[in-house]
Amino acid sequence: MQKWIMLMMLVALQGCSSNDQVNAFDDSLYSGKPVDSLTANEAPKTEKEAITRGDKALANKKMDLALYEYIRSLEFDDLEYADKTLITIGDIHQARGNVPLAEKSYLRAVEENPNNVTALENLGVLYSRNGNLPDGQVYFYRAINADQIRLKQNEPFARHKESITVEQVEALKLDPQSPLHAYIGLGILADVNQEGELAQEYYKKALAIDPFSTLAKLNLGYSYYMQGNDKQALFYTKQVVALQPQNKRATNNLALIYIRQGQVTNALNVFMRVMPDYEALNNVGYLLMLNQHQEESVPYFKRAIDKNPSYYPLANDNLSRALSEIRAKNPT
Known part of the structure; x- marks a missing residue:
C-alpha cells in the first residue's frame, strides 16, 4: 500500500511539473491569437531552437507564432540572447502599433543588458514619437553613451545634459553600427529648442554613420532653412527629393525654400511633379499665405478652384482665409 501511495504521489508531481511548464x-x-492554437509542435529544447523557430515564423510573416516562439526562448536558464530577443519582440509590437508592449519589451532588454545600444535607441524613438520628449532625450543620450563604451571611449557623454556643446558632439567616435536614429532624434530636439548649430552637428554625425540617410539630410536641410541658410537648405533638400520624389515632407520643404526666395514658379513646379495641378496651385497659395504674402496667394487659390471646382473645397476655405487676413491687414 505504501509503495502504491508513493507511486501515485510521483504521478501527481509529474503532472504538476507538466502544468508548470505550460504556465511558464x-x-x-x-x-x-490564443496560444493554444500555436502549440502543435513539440516544445523547443534550447533557447537557440526557440529563436530559430521564431525567425522562421517571422520570415513567413506569421507574427503571432513568431512572438510565441521568441517568448518561449526566454523560459530557459542561462540565457545568451535575451536582450536581442526582447528587442525583436518589441519591434513586432511596435510594427503593430502596440506601444505599451513595445515599451515593456525594450525596457526588459535594457534590464538584461543596460548597454544595449539598440534597445536604448528604440526607447528614445518610442518616447519621442509619442510626445514624451524628456524621456526620449534621456534614452538617446544613453544610447550614444553606450555606443561610446562599445567604441572604448572612457569619457561619458551627456553627463551634464543641460550643457551639451557642439564641440562635445563633434568629438564623439562613430562607426557604421553607431545609433543613427539617436543622433537624428537629438538633432530634432535641438532644433525644437532653437539650438541650430548643435542640431546640425548631430545630423552631420548621423550622415557620418550613413551618408545615404535621407532622414538625416531632410532634417539637416530644414535646420538650415530655419536658420535662414537657404543655400545649404537647398543643397540637402534637393538630394532627398532626387532620391525620393514622392516624399511629401521633402517636397514641401523644397517649395518652402523657393517661396522664401521669391521663386514661386519653381515651388509650383516642385508640386506639379508629384500631384494634380489644382492641388499644387492650392499648396503654393497656402505657403504664400503662411509667409504673409496673402495678396499673392489669392490668384493661386482661384486657379485651383477653376481647375477643380467640385472636388476642391479646401481651396475655397483657404481663399476665404486669405481674403479675411487681407482685410484685417488693411482695415477701411
Whole structure:
C-alpha cells in the first residue's frame, strides 16, 4: 500500500511539473491569437531552437507564432540572447502599433543588458514619437553613451545634459553600427529648442554613420532653412527629393525654400511633379499665405478652384482665409 501511495504521489508531481511548464509561458509580452492554437509542435529544447523557430515564423510573416516562439526562448536558464530577443519582440509590437508592449519589451532588454545600444535607441524613438520628449532625450543620450563604451571611449557623454556643446558632439567616435536614429532624434530636439548649430552637428554625425540617410539630410536641410541658410537648405533638400520624389515632407520643404526666395514658379513646379495641378496651385497659395504674402496667394487659390471646382473645397476655405487676413491687414 505504501509503495502504491508513493507511486501515485510521483504521478501527481509529474503532472504538476507538466502544468508548470505550460504556465511558464510569459503572456505578459504576448498579444495575438490564443496560444493554444500555436502549440502543435513539440516544445523547443534550447533557447537557440526557440529563436530559430521564431525567425522562421517571422520570415513567413506569421507574427503571432513568431512572438510565441521568441517568448518561449526566454523560459530557459542561462540565457545568451535575451536582450536581442526582447528587442525583436518589441519591434513586432511596435510594427503593430502596440506601444505599451513595445515599451515593456525594450525596457526588459535594457534590464538584461543596460548597454544595449539598440534597445536604448528604440526607447528614445518610442518616447519621442509619442510626445514624451524628456524621456526620449534621456534614452538617446544613453544610447550614444553606450555606443561610446562599445567604441572604448572612457569619457561619458551627456553627463551634464543641460550643457551639451557642439564641440562635445563633434568629438564623439562613430562607426557604421553607431545609433543613427539617436543622433537624428537629438538633432530634432535641438532644433525644437532653437539650438541650430548643435542640431546640425548631430545630423552631420548621423550622415557620418550613413551618408545615404535621407532622414538625416531632410532634417539637416530644414535646420538650415530655419536658420535662414537657404543655400545649404537647398543643397540637402534637393538630394532627398532626387532620391525620393514622392516624399511629401521633402517636397514641401523644397517649395518652402523657393517661396522664401521669391521663386514661386519653381515651388509650383516642385508640386506639379508629384500631384494634380489644382492641388499644387492650392499648396503654393497656402505657403504664400503662411509667409504673409496673402495678396499673392489669392490668384493661386482661384486657379485651383477653376481647375477643380467640385472636388476642391479646401481651396475655397483657404481663399476665404486669405481674403479675411487681407482685410484685417488693411482695415477701411
